[in-house]
Amino acid sequence: MKDNQKFNTYQTPSWCPGCGNFGIWYALKSAYTELGFDNNDVCMVFGIGCSGNLSNFIKVYGFHSIHGRTLPVASGIKLANHKLNVVATSGDGDGLGIGLGHFIHTCRRNIDITYIIHDNRVYGLTTGQTSPTSPQGFQSKSTPFGVIEQPINPLALAIIQGATFVARGYSGEIDHLTSLIIQAIKHKGFAVIDVLQPCVTFNPNFSYPFYNPRVFKLEDAGHNPEDFNNALKYALDVNNDKIPIGIFYKISKPTYEESSEELRDKPLSEYDISDISISELIEEIRES
Amino acid sequence: MNKLFSRGSDALAMAAIDSGLKFYAGYPITPQNDIPEFLSRELPKVGGTFVQAESEVASINMLLGASSCGFRVMTSSSSPGISLMQEGISYLAGSELPAVIVNVSRWGPGLGGIGASQGDYHQATKGGGHGDYFIPVFAPYSVQEMYDLTVKAFDVADKYRTPALILADVMISLMRETLIRRYPEGIKPPEKSWAFGERKGERQKIIKSLYLKGNELEVHNWKLHKKFEEMKKNEILFDKYLCDDADIIIVAFGMVARVARSTIELARENGLKLGLFRPISLVPYPEEELFSLTKTCKNFFVIEMNTGQMLYDVMRILGRNVNIRFYGKPSSYVPTPDDLFNKAKELFNI
Numbered sequence: 001m002k003d004n005q006k007f008n009t010y011q012t013p014s015w016c017p018g019c020g021n022f023g024i025w026y027a028l029k030s031a032y033t034e035l036g037f038d039n040n041d042v043c044m045v046f047g048i049g050c051s052g053n054l055s056n057f058i059k060v061y062g063f064h065s066i067h068g069r070t071l072p073v074a075s076g077i078k079l080a081n082h083k084l085n086v087v088a089t090s091g092d093g094d095g096l097g098i099g100l101g102h103f104i105h106t107c108r109r110n111i112d113i114t115y116i117i118h119d120n121r122v123y124g125l126t127t128g129q130t131s132p133t134s135p136q137g138f139q140s141k142s143t144p145f146g147v148i149e150q151p152i153n154p155l156a157l158a159i160i161q162g163a164t165f166v167a168r169g170y171s172g173e174i175d176h177l178t179s180l181i182i183q184a185i186k187h188k189g190f191a192v193i194d195v196l197q198p199c200v201t202f203n204p205n206f207s208y209p210f211y212n213p214r215v216f217k218l219e220d221a222g223h224n225p226e227d228f229n230n231a232l233k234y235a236l237d238v239n240n241d242k243i244p245i246g247i248f249y250k251i252s253k254p255t256y257e258e259s260s261e262e263l264r265d266k267p268l269s270e271y272d273i274s275d276i277s278i279s280e281l282i283e284e285i286r287e288s
Numbered sequence: 289m290n291k292l293f294s295r296g297s298d299a300l301a302m303a304a305i306d307s308g309l310k311f312y313a314g315y316p317i318t319p320q321n322d323i324p325e326f327l328s329r330e331l332p333k334v335g336g337t338f339v340q341a342e343s344e345v346a347s348i349n350m351l352l353g354a355s356s357c358g359f360r361v362m363t364s365s366s367s368p369g370i371s372l373m374q375e376g377i378s379y380l381a382g383s384e385l386p387a388v389i390v391n392v393s394r395w396g397p398g399l400g401g402i403g404a405s406q407g408d409y410h411q412a413t414k415g416g417g418h419g420d421y422f423i424p425v426f427a428p429y430s431v432q433e434m435y436d437l438t439v440k441a442f443d444v445a446d447k448y449r450t451p452a453l454i455l456a457d458v459m460i461s462l463m464r465e466t467l468i469r470r471y472p473e474g475i476k477p478p479e480k481s482w483a484f485g486e487r488k489g490e491r492q493k494i495i496k497s498l499y500l501k502g503n504e505l506e507v508h509n510w511k512l513h514k515k516f517e518e519m520k521k522n523e524i525l526f527d528k529y530l531c532d533d534a535d536i537i538i539v540a541f542g543m544v545a546r547v548a549r550s551t552i553e554l555a556r557e558n559g560l561k562l563g564l565f566r567p568i569s570l571v572p573y574p575e576e577e578l579f580s581l582t583k584t585c586k587n588f589f590v591i592e593m594n595t596g597q598m599l600y601d602v603m604r605i606l607g608r609n610v611n612i613r614f615y616g617k618p619s620s621y622v623p624t625p626d627d628l629f630n631k632a633k634e635l636f637n638i
Contacts, residue, residue: 064399
């Protein structure tokens with residue numbers, strides 16, 4: 001047991017017993033502890049869904065935001081004060097449904113944010129409808145005759161669209177997930193971790209007995225995360241009976257903050273605006 | 289005709305099917321999931337299409353498309369989802385496309401909560417989207433009205449080529465009571481010559497809400513307004529209960545009106561003559577009908593599950609020569625008949 005008590009709140013998580021969110025909760029607290037963070041070193045942004053309830057259970061700065069809009073809110077926080085470590089989390093439902101446009105744009109912007117997707121392939125909080133990552137044929141309360149659409153592939157999208165750190169974790173492998181979160185936070189740029197997060201109540205077919213025998217670690221398979229083509233090959237290989245977890249893709253590119261002239265030296269929050277004079281500008285206009 | 293013991297949400301969904309609904313798009317949100325879940329099972333059985341879209345934004349825009357093909361279309365959501373749909377509702381109104389939109393409203397602003405609320409009155413009745421338009425709004429207060437007003441909403445939507453809104457609430461949507469399934473006449477929607485179709489040799493049709501030339505936008509806006517004036521003449525719905533001899537008339541809609549009926553019985557047992565005026569169509573509002581009550585009564589008690597929204601309409605309609613008191617309950621807990629009776633005594637110094 002790691003001493004991650006300082007990130008606990010007085011509330012006990014209200015998730016169902018066995019929920020994959022417990023693994024993510026524990027891994028986040030452990031990662032913050034191992035990184036030596038204080039409670040006010042991290043700002044977390046939460047979406048709406050069971051994952052969003054995490055806001056009550058982890059003691060850091062927290063913004064419980066809008067369904068699907070965690071990444072724009074997180075981007076606003078990072079651009080206003082990029083000294084903060086910003087970690088956004090949301091479910092597959094909000095992040096890859098209405099939030100998918102924001103997801104792709106945040107990838108191409110390469111802002112230094114860590115984004116964790118609680119991917120249970122179902123809508124849990126609304127008690128069991130199909131989600132953007134539900135497989136074809138999936139029968140749910142809103143798809144009694146089976147899902148027609150093809151599921152979203154968040155990892156392939158992230159790799160193609162410019163995210164510089166793309167990984168998959170599993171709630172059943174907490175130490176591994178902790179290590180992924182630490183590396184994602186340390187990484188400079190947009191880091192995505194899609195976490196296989198069993199919903200034992202509303203999607204029991206994709207629970208621990210399904211994932212445990214299937215997951216394998218990419219690092220054990222000798223995968224080089226800088227190899228774009230191989231990363232994409234692993235990300236696209238969704239029909240294989242073996243499910244890779246670990247870092248798919250990781251490269252170094254300038255972040256948005258580093259590329260922006262105003263943000264390069266110091267965060268916006270540190271700019272002093274009390275003695276700004278516009279007389280020079282007025283003179284310039286007068287002369288022209 | 290068919291007598292059932294039904295939940296409000298199921299009554300609404302049945303009414304939509306009985307009205308000839310052919311296309312539904314929606315997105316999960318508490319507390320209205322029972323409507324899409326019912327339709328996901330039942331709509332395909334009558335040759336309709338059910339889609340769970342990626343968002344409320346997608347849902348309302350799918351309605352724009354399906355409605356322009358001439359089908360009866362519907363979506364349902366709850367408050368935050370209805371906020372997301374406002375752009376589409378404005379475009380539906382501007383493009384004169386019929387559609388039925390159901391708001392099983394919850395608490396706001398923002399994420400709010402999932403309990404019973406009437407916080408969306410302003411958004412529903414004053415046009416939550418941009419532009420100069422009104423859409424008809426109906427507020428059911430029983431399971432039977434969830435059915436009847438849905439049938440009405442489809443008819444009004446087609447008749448005036450306008451989106452129509454059902455402003456429901458959690459209490460009415462999730463409770464069960466007797467329902468008479470009426471199977472309305474006119475399941476075949478009226479012929480829509482403006483809709484896209486496969487009629488050969490037709491001239492080009494463009495559905496739009498963009499008017500740039502000369503004064504055509506002004507003409508268009510006055511056309512929309514004229515439809516609203518026609519609705520005022522023909523589509524007003526209201527209910528009066530023991531108003532004739534009332535010393536105080538409660539003005540309330542939806543679930544609050546339902547509680548108020550019990551309050552009135554309680555008050556009358558205790559010698560206080562209360563009455564109830566209940567607007568059923570919130571747009572168009574039964575203004576003349578409410579105002580006419582000032583002939584016999586000078587005390588009006590507005591009760592809402594918000595901090596005072598319909599209150600502004602009542603004050604505008606009744607003016608300053610009557611005594612208006614307000615009780616607002618902006619929380620998830622529906623007030624009891626006793627609460628309202630005690631408030632009436634307190635606010636009117638009885």
